[in-house]
Amino acid sequence: MTERPGVSRRRLLISGGLAATVPLRPRESVDNPDSPPGRPARETAYTVPAGTAAAGQGQAPEEPYLDGDEIQGNVVPGFMKPYMGVLALGIGDVAGAKKWLAGVAPRVTTLAEAMQSRAKVRAHRGLGPERLHQLGARPPGMNDVWLNIALSSGGLSRLLSGGDHAGDLGLFADQGFQRGLAARSSLLGDPADPSAEGNPANWVFGGPGREADVLLILAADCEKAGTRLLAEVRAEAAASGLTVLYEESGYKLGATGIEHFGFQDGISQPGVRGRLAGFPGGYITPRAIDPSSRPDAWLYGLPGQYLVWPGEFVFGYPRSGADPLIPGQVNLPGPAWSRNGSYLVFRRLRQDVAGFRAFLAESAQALSVRPGFEGVTPEWVGARLVGRWPSGAPVARVPYADDAVLGVDRLANNVFGFAADAVEDPLAAGLKAGYWPAAKADPVGLTCPMAAHIRKVNAREAANDLGGRRASFNRRILRRSLPFGSPLGEVSGHDPDDGNRGLLFACYQASIEDQFEFLANGWMGSAMRPRSPGGFDMMIGQNGMPGDDRMRSCTVFGRGAVPATLTTMSDFVVPTGGGYFFSPSVSALKEVLAV
Numbered sequence: 001m002t003e004r005p006g007v008s009r010r011r012l013l014i015s016g017g018l019a020a021t022v023p024l025r026p027r028e029s030v031d032n033p034d035s036p037p038g039r040p041a042r043e044t045a046y047t048v049p050a051g052t053a054a055a056g057q058g059q060a061p062e063e064p065y066l067d068g069d070e071i072q073g074n075v076v077p078g079f080m081k082p083y084m085g086v087l088a089l090g091i092g093d094v095a096g097a098k099k100w101l102a103g104v105a106p107r108v109t110t111l112a113e114a115m116q117s118r119a120k121v122r123a124h125r126g127l128g129p130e131r132l133h134q135l136g137a138r139p140p141g142m143n144d145v146w147l148n149i150a151l152s153s154g155g156l157s158r159l160l161s162g163g164d165h166a167g168d169l170g171l172f173a174d175q176g177f178q179r180g181l182a183a184r185s186s187l188l189g190d191p192a193d194p195s196a197e198g199n200p201a202n203w204v205f206g207g208p209g210r211e212a213d214v215l216l217i218l219a220a221d222c223e224k225a226g227t228r229l230l231a232e233v234r235a236e237a238a239a240s241g242l243t244v245l246y247e248e249s250g251y252k253l254g255a256t257g258i259e260h261f262g263f264q265d266g267i268s269q270p271g272v273r274g275r276l277a278g279f280p281g282g283y284i285t286p287r288a289i290d291p292s293s294r295p296d297a298w299l300y301g302l303p304g305q306y307l308v309w310p311g312e313f314v315f316g317y318p319r320s321g322a323d324p325l326i327p328g329q330v331n332l333p334g335p336a337w338s339r340n341g342s343y344l345v346f347r348r349l350r351q352d353v354a355g356f357r358a359f360l361a362e363s364a365q366a367l368s369v370r371p372g373f374e375g376v377t378p379e380w381v382g383a384r385l386v387g388r389w390p391s392g393a394p395v396a397r398v399p400y401a402d403d404a405v406l407g408v409d410r411l412a413n414n415v416f417g418f419a420a421d422a423v424e425d426p427l428a429a430g431l432k433a434g435y436w437p438a439a440k441a442d443p444v445g446l447t448c449p450m451a452a453h454i455r456k457v458n459a460r461e462a463a464n465d466l467g468g469r470r471a472s473f474n475r476r477i478l479r480r481s482l483p484f485g486s487p488l489g490e491v492s493g494h495d496p497d498d499g500n501r502g503l504l505f506a507c508y509q510a511s512i513e514d515q516f517e518f519l520a521n522g523w524m525g526s527a528m529r530p531r532s533p534g535g536f537d538m539m540i541g542q543n544g545m546p547g548d549d550r551m552r553s554c555t556v557f558g559r560g561a562v563p564a565t566l567t568t569m570s571d572f573v574v575p576t577g578g579g580y581f582f583s584p585s586v587s588a589l590k591e592v593l594a595v
């Protein structure tokens, strides 16, 4: 291969010793061929930097084009709107259901449509510390109303029966999907006691005999438009003979999108590799690191956000390989028409906010009389259980107090690992992060406990029980959740919702068993994993032990590495409904399922 002037080449070793050749170019050559003169600097993050394979030069990984008109938009890039509606339906009369589906399928919002809107929001808000002044801001005139559809294995079975694809349900390899959430509930550690609220027998929908065949997810910029669409679709479905099993609306809380325990949610998502034809930026996930700065800049979208091959989430694309820069096998764990589809896990999770707050207060009081823990507050304990402060600022970067600017700075709030000191990457032209000291290595969880929620569900670059660095790339999920119910006020007393508030938890993945179920059961609900005995995920996790011994504990450290154990018998998060679904491509909806 001929080398261009000014381009040096080095061989570098990436995870496990596989080699890739990456061009190292002088920094001043990183400009943006797509940007018209005068375009705001921060938009450069959404364009393909010169020197990447997408621009026809260099050797960045060659990323596949995702089918923007086929993949449903909540899978990639995600709806991320302030309103979310959920409608669960049962199929009785199959002919009526097919007719209804044929009518609603053309209204499905695609990846390409959602992407145009997301790019506008990103450009409007910026990425760095300037976001603090743009919290919740949307471009003027934005008024999207979106809809996506998913079907359970029961729903697919009804729609496919007697047709050309009647045998295809058996081709879906995932046992979790085949059996459904209610049947897998005990495996997730949900209460086995049939009188317990979290037992499937008591779920508002999705328990035995109330499993949904169809799940619609709606999204809107404006609540009124969202609830109007929900009412419209519900009426159409009922008129076609479908049974309405459940409907609920979720709303973004506060300007930024906190959840009921008071923490900023939706910060860390895997960066999906891939490109979209005709999209001005090229890449689905923005790239913010100057690719000439260091060879492994190609591993990241935003700083600290690992890029993951799309086959981990969408059927029919390459998965992660041993080397994160080289695509693995194409993943199609279902029939041919499942290409461009994705599994959707939906769980209605009630949150015991008063109970969680009381636990934080009691724990802080008990700890603060112990040497090494003087002065700890309920907020300190909460930050140790999550791994982030309420603003989203990671304890790894600011161990002693919250920092609202760091919390919103997407160029800085994910820059930490657990195994090694974090490296601050030079950013692409026009981007600037705020300044905070770099996060230190924390291999045993002295700062961010091993049991912290974010450490339980994402081992980042640290070795874990699955293997060495990055062994967990195929355990990531795309989270698309919003809270339901009104916030509980600060002062305890009358609760108008009687504790009925929580999270409409939704996530997409290519394997329910290996991704959602693995995280819930394998890591959050295990005291010993992903590595060393740090305890349970106290906030979300369940103790899946059979019987009634549902006690959970975890270790946190005070000054001077003094350990302390926190213990509870309470479940702060209680499952109250849900299901496992498959979100097909638009053409599969129209040409396979609705006919």
Ligand code: N7H
Residues within 6 Å of the ligand: 259, 260, 261, 263, 264, 265, 266, 267, 268, 269, 349, 351, 386, 388, 392, 453, 454, 457, 458, 477, 479, 502, 503, 505, 516, 519, 520, 539, 540, 573
């Ligand atoms: Fe979690 N919370 O708001 O307190 N979650 N979660 N989650 N969660 C995260 O990065 C929360 C649940 C993941 O890459 C944050 O967005 C609540 C389930 C993953 O660093 C906060 C509930 C599962 C991540 C919360 C809940 C996950 C994550 C930090 C239930 C999967 C990304 C902010 C009521 C099985 C981790 C952020 C990373 C982050 C909260 C449930 C998974 C604050 C309240 C069931 C993968």
